[in-house]
Amino acid sequence: MQNNTFSGLFVGHNLITLKEVDSTNTFLKDAVSKSTPLLDGTVIMAEKQFAGRGQAENLWQSEAGKNLTFSILLNPSFLNVDGQFELNKAISIALNDVLIKYIPASAFIKWPNDLYIRTKKIGGMLIENIVQGNKIKYAIIGIGLNVNQEYFPTNLKNVTSLKQELHQDYDLMGLLGEICSAVEARYLQLKGGSLKKINDEYLNLLYLKDQWASFKFDGRIQNGKIIGITDIGQLILKTENETRVFNTNEIEFLN
16 A cells, blocks of 8 residues: 555545555445545555446456556535535546547547447446435545456457557556546536536537437337436436436446
């Protein structure tokens, strides 16, 4: 375990690197539950995660030493519980900010928490909030980004990495520093009340927005067009007959 310092105001100033851990999110949650004193913006980075988690308890599979797997601890006490998806939007845009530097015009945000290059997944995040009253006391933001991995398990479909896309290796610590700076900038934008700007940018980057595509819901494949997101983060889909609202476990993307 070692500590390093990044530039910026606070995100990444306290960086703890671990050789191996089950999940950086779990590590942070355990530390917070034990009242371990950790600075706002603390980053826990793992060279290897053997039980990394994605949305709906899916496993995040990553080759050791090739990718970024880390979690950020934030204290967004300015956010009410019903505004927690605003944080999801801000962090998603921050990650997209970094990706578009490398792959312009091809990076998108796939609802609710995936990062896409064209039609392939390059990363994802899992935000777990610890609530006190009606405020968010802690937000633990787990992020996985495929960087230098070239080959993926056959059960993983439609995935890619920076190396697959651009055919070169990238410095993981340098890239982590870029992400921390981008997250800090968007987080401060959110804290400053720029909700409309963040919402507009999020919708502009949303994968398949305003495009007819195939989805699976109600037990069958149907066509629909994403037209927006509700205030609490539900997907708004226009079908051939009506407009529907979906939670994360109620609809499957087929494109």
